[in-house]
Amino acid sequence: MSASSARQRQRPTSSSGWRQQRPAFLQTRSVHHRGRSASAGHELTYHPGESNLRAADVVVINKVDTADLVNIALVRENTLQVNPTATIVEAASPIFVEDPAAIRGKHVLVVEDGPTLTHGGMAYGAGVVAAKRFGAAEIVDPRPYAVGSILNTYKKYPTTGQVLPAMGYGDQQMRELEETINATPCDMVIIATPIDLGRLLKIYRPYQRVNYELQVIGRPPWKRSCVSGFRLLSHSSIA
Numbered sequence: 001m002s003a004s005s006a007r008q009r010q011r012p013t014s015s016s017g018w019r020q021q022r023p024a025f026l027q028t029r030s031v032h033h034r035g036r037s038a039s040a041g042h043e044l045t046y047h048p049g050e051s052n053l054r055a056a057d058v059v060v061i062n063k064v065d066t067a068d069l070v071n072i073a074l075v076r077e078n079t080l081q082v083n084p085t086a087t088i089v090e091a092a093s094p095i096f097v098e099d100p101a102a103i104r105g106k107h108v109l110v111v112e113d114g115p116t117l118t119h120g121g122m123a124y125g126a127g128v129v130a131a132k133r134f135g136a137a138e139i140v141d142p143r144p145y146a147v148g149s150i151l152n153t154y155k156k157y158p159t160t161g162q163v164l165p166a167m168g169y170g171d172q173q174m175r176e177l178e179e180t181i182n183a184t185p186c187d188m189v190i191i192a193t194p195i196d197l198g199r200l201l202k203i204y205r206p207y208q209r210v211n212y213e214l215q216v217i218g219r220p221p222w223k224r225s226c227v228s229g230f231r232l233l234s235h236s237s238i239a
Contacts, residue, residue: 123161127192
């Protein structure tokens with residue numbers, strides 16, 4: 001769960017000497033498309049997600065186009081329970097790639113956002129969704145080809161599926177990520193990370209990036225004065 005704020009008002013300096021900030025508008029985004037170790041309901045049990053949920057003016061329940069209907073209902077119920085005055089907005093995150101036809105029938109390696117798979121608890125992310133949606137013949141399991149810290153990541157987070165978590169905390173780990181990618185036998189690499197790994201690594205096979213953007217569903221009953229601020233915050237907080 002992520003939060004963004006627009007126009008901050010300063011409060012008097014606290015006794016600790018730190019100047020407190022109070023946002024004039026707070027929007028938080030709840031993503032409940034999780035694996036076995038993380039699921040709907042965590043918005044009430046994890047910090048800072050719970051704090052964001054309680055303080056938000058607008059709560060965006062995202063990925064309703066792919067999430068389980070029971071999870072969507074649970075997130076909505078929990079939101080109304082702890083923050084009954086918040087405006088609830090449902091949204092989707094449609095994915096797109098530059099050349100969908102190039103994926104069809106290919107054996108692909110999927111590189112997902114590292115934190116999403118590790119402490120985020122997901123077995124897959126947008127890369128797997130794109131591979132299946134655009135007709136990949138097979139998602140190649142990179143685990144037999146993992147080296148160094150990448151191999152250790154699989155051992156530490158065994159719920160990670162047959163995708164490659166983009167771990168890059170330092171030059172050595174980046175080299176090991178690059179080595180794992182190039183050692184995995186595939187026709188194409190599908191990259192679903194916030195940054196373009198192709199600009200940082202030497203990838204010796206064709207690759208495509210997966211992108212997605214917020215798509216608000218319906219007509220939320222908010223005031224016109226909040227719309228421009230919300231749109232800005234929604235696009236900046238998507239990860």
